[in-house]
C-alpha cells in the first residue's frame with residue numbers, strides 16, 4: 001500500500017514538475033519575445049493559464065494524499081482518541097464524496113459540455129482543461145482509500161496487541 | 166433568502182471546519198449545500214466544478230508558483246547569512262542590537278522569499294544561538310523573531326497581495342506592491358522600538374562598531390541577493406515586464422544566483438519543484454473553492470445583506486472600519502491568511518469602497534491585519550515555526566509577545582485611518 | 597409572489613452605472629409588464645456570476661437563464677459568431693443595424709439551440725478603434741512594431757498582424773498598468789474604455805480606424821425558453837427588441853460623454869483614412885467567405901451592403 005502511494009506520488013510528481021518547468025520557460029519566452037524580439041508570443045498567455053490549472057488541480061490531489069491541505073486541527077486534536085479517529089474517518093469519506101460528485105461527476109459533465117468549445121489562442125478543445133477534474137477526482141479517491149485501508153490495518157494490529165497481552 | 170442562505174452557509178462551513186475537513190473542501194461543500202436550496206443537484210455540482218477550474222484560470226495567479234519557486238531556491242541558496250551580516254551592520258548601535266538584527270534580517274529575507282515561515286526558520290535559526298551566547302533571554306529572542314516574521318508578506322514582492330488583487334477584481338499589482346513598503350517597514354520599526362526599549366531595561370549589549378572595510382565587504386556580499394528585489398520591482402515599475410512576468414524573472418535570477426553560489430545541485434531540483442507544486446496547489450485549491458463561494462454568495466445576495474446590516478449598525482466610517490478590523494482580527498487568529506483574504510475581500514471591499522476607501526489602501530489594511538493572526542494563538546504558522554526553531558513551547562512565548570502585539574496593533578490603526586501611509590508611495594511612482 | 601410565477605436570472609458583466617445595465621433593467625420591467633407579472637427577471641451585474649464564457653456555460657446548464665454577452669465570446673461556442681469579429685464586415689452603422697435587425701441575425705440566433713441556448717436580440721456595443729500611448733495611427737505603416745493588446749481571439753490576433761502591428765494577447769485587467777508602464781504601446785476598443793477603464797489617463801492618441809463593430813447578444817437557455825407559454829415567449833422577445841432600440845440612444849449618449857470626458861483627460865482624436873486598413877485585412881475576408889461555418893452568412897451580410 002505504501003508502494004502504491006509512492007507510485008501515485010511519483011507519477012503526479014513527474015507530470016507536474018515537467019509542467020512547472022515548461023511554465024517557467026514559457027513565461028520567460030513571453031517577456032523575451034515581446035521585449036527583445038518585439039514580436040510578442042500569441043499563445044504563451046493561454047498556455048500558461050491552462051498549465052497552471054493542471055498543475056494546481058493535479059498537485060492538489062497530491063496534497064490531499066500527503067494531508068497537506070490547510071485544515072483546522074486545533075479542535076479535533078483536543079478530542080479523546082476515539083472521537084478523533086472517528087472524525088478522521090469522516091473526513092476521508094467526505095473527501096471521497098467530494099471527489100466523486102464534484103470532481104468526477106461534475107467534471108465529466110463539464111467535459112461533455114465543452115467538447116465542442118475551442119480555446120481562443122491554442123485552438124484546443126476546452127474539454128482538455130476541465131478534463132483535469134475527473135483525473136484528480138480518481139487520484140484523490142485512490143489516496144483516501146489507501147488511507148482508510150491503512151487505518152484499518154493499524155486498528156487490527158492494535159487488536160492483535162491486545163490479544164497478545 | 167440571503168439570511169437563510171447565509172445561515173446554511175455559515176453553519177455548515179463551521180461544522181466542517183471544526184471536524185477537521187480541509188478549509189478548501191469545507192468552503193466548497195458548504196457552498197454546494199447552500200446552492201442546493203436554489204438549484205437541482207446536477208446544476209449545483211456543475212457550477213461548483215466549473216468555478217473550481219475557472220477560479221484558477223487567471224494570468225495574474227501565475228505569479229504565485231513563480232514567487233514561491235524563487236523563494237524556495239533563495240532559501241536553499243545560502244543567502245540568509247549574508248543578509249544577516251548586512252542587517253547587523255545596519256543595526257549594530259541599537260540597544261539589544263541582535264534583536265534588531267533579527268528584525269531587519271526578517272524584513273530583508275522575507276522580502277525576497279515572500280514567506281513568513283521560511284523567514285522565521287532561516288533567520289531565527291541563525292540568530293538564536295548568537296543571541297543566547299550574548300546572554301539574551303531565549304523567550305524574548307523567540308518573540309522578536311516571531312513578531313517580525315510576517316513583514317516580508319507586506320514588503321514586496323508578495324504573493325498575498327497578488328491574491329488580493331485577484332479577489333478584489335483586478336487592483337493594480339504594481340500599486341499594491343509599492344504600497345506594501347511603508348506598512349511593512351512600520352511593522353518592523355514597531356518591533357525594533359519595543360525590543361530596544363526592553364533591551365535598555367534588561368541591559369542588553371550593543372555590538373562593536375564595524376570598520377569601513379568590513380562594512381564594504383558585508384555590503385558587497387549582500388548585493389547579489391538584494392539585487393533580486395531591485396530587478397523585479399524595478400522591472401515592473403519601468404514597464405519591462407508585468408508583475409506576473411516579474412515573478413518568472415525572479416525564478417531565473419534566483420536560479421542563476423544559486424548556481425553561482427554552487428548551492429543548487431541537480432539532485433535537489435525535483436524536491437524544490439515538488440515543494441513549489443505542493444504550496445501552489447494548496448493556495449490554488451483555496452482560490453478555486455473561494456470562487457464557488459463567491460458565486461453562491463452572489464446568487465443569494467449575501468454580500469449586499471451584510472453591507473446593509475453594517476451600514477444600518479452605523480454610518481460612521483471610523484466605527485465601521487474598526488468593526489471590520491476586529492472581525493478580521495478574530496477570524497485571523499485561527500484561519501490562515503490566504504483563505505481569509507479570499508473570503509473577506511468580496512464581503513468587506515464594497516463597504517470600504519462605499520466609504521470612499523481606495524481598494525489599494527483596503528488591501529494593505531486587510532493583509533496587515535491578517536498577518537497579525539499569523540503570529541497569534543490558537544493557530545499561527547509563524548508562531549509555531551518560530552517556537553519550534555527556538556525549541557520552546559508556545560505557552561512560553563505568549564507573554565513576551567504581548568507588548569509586540571500592542572505595538573503592531575497601534576500600527577494597524579495608523580494604517581487603517583491614515584490612507585497616505587499606503588497611498589503616498591504608489592502615488593509618487595504615478596501608480 | 598404567486599405560485600405560477602417564473603423567475604429568470606439574467607447575468608452580465610458590466611457595472612450598474614453602465615448603459616447596458618439600464619437597458620437590461622428596462623427589459624426586465626417590460627417583461628414583467630407584458631406578462632402581467634407572471635415572468636420576473638432578476639439581474640446579476642458586475643460579472644458576479646463569472647466571465648462571459650462562464651455565464652454562457654451556466655446558461656447551457658441552467659444556473660443562469662439569460663445572459664448578455666459579446667458576440668466575440670460566443671465565437672468559441674458556435675463558429676458562425678466569429679463572423680462578428682471580422683474587421684470591416686459592416687460598412688457603417690446603418691449597415692450594421694440593418695443586418696442585425698434582419699432575418700440573417702434571426703437565423704444565427706437559432707444555431708445554438710442544440711447546445712442549449714438561443715439568441716433573443718442584440719445590443720449596440722460601439723465601434724472599435726485603435727488607441728495608443730503616444731503615436732496616432734493614421735496608416736498601417738504607423739502600426740509597424742507597435743505592440744497592440746488584443747482580446748485572446750484568433751481573428752483579433754490575425755487582424756492586428758495584417759494591419760501591421762504586433763498583437764499581444766493580454767487579460768483586460770492588466771491593460772491599464774501595461775499601457776501606463778509601456779509593456780504595450782496600445783490596444784483597441786470603443787471610446788468608453790478611455791473613461792470607464794481609465795485608459796485615457798495612459799493612452800493619449802485615439803485613432804478612428806473603425807475596424808470592427810461587435811454586437812452584444814442577449815441569449816436565453818433553450819430549456820427555459822421551451823417552458824415559457826407562447827404568449828410569454830412573445831412578450832420576452834418584444835421586450836428584448838424594445839430594449840435594443842432604447843439602448844441605441846443610451847449608448848450614443850454614453851459614447852458622446854465619454855469623448856467629452858476623454859478630451860478633458862488630454863486624449864487626442866484623429867481620423868485616418870480607412871481604405872488602406874480595409875485592404876490590409878482582405879485576406880481575412882477571403883478566409884471567412886470560404887469557411888463553411890461563416891461563408892453563407894458572410895455573403896448575405898455583404899450583399900446587403902453592396903446592394904444598398
Ligand code: NA
Pocket residue numbers: 275276277278279280317318319320321322323
Ligand atoms: Na515579500
Ligand code: NA
Pocket residue numbers: 497498499500537538539540541542543544545
Ligand atoms: Na493566529
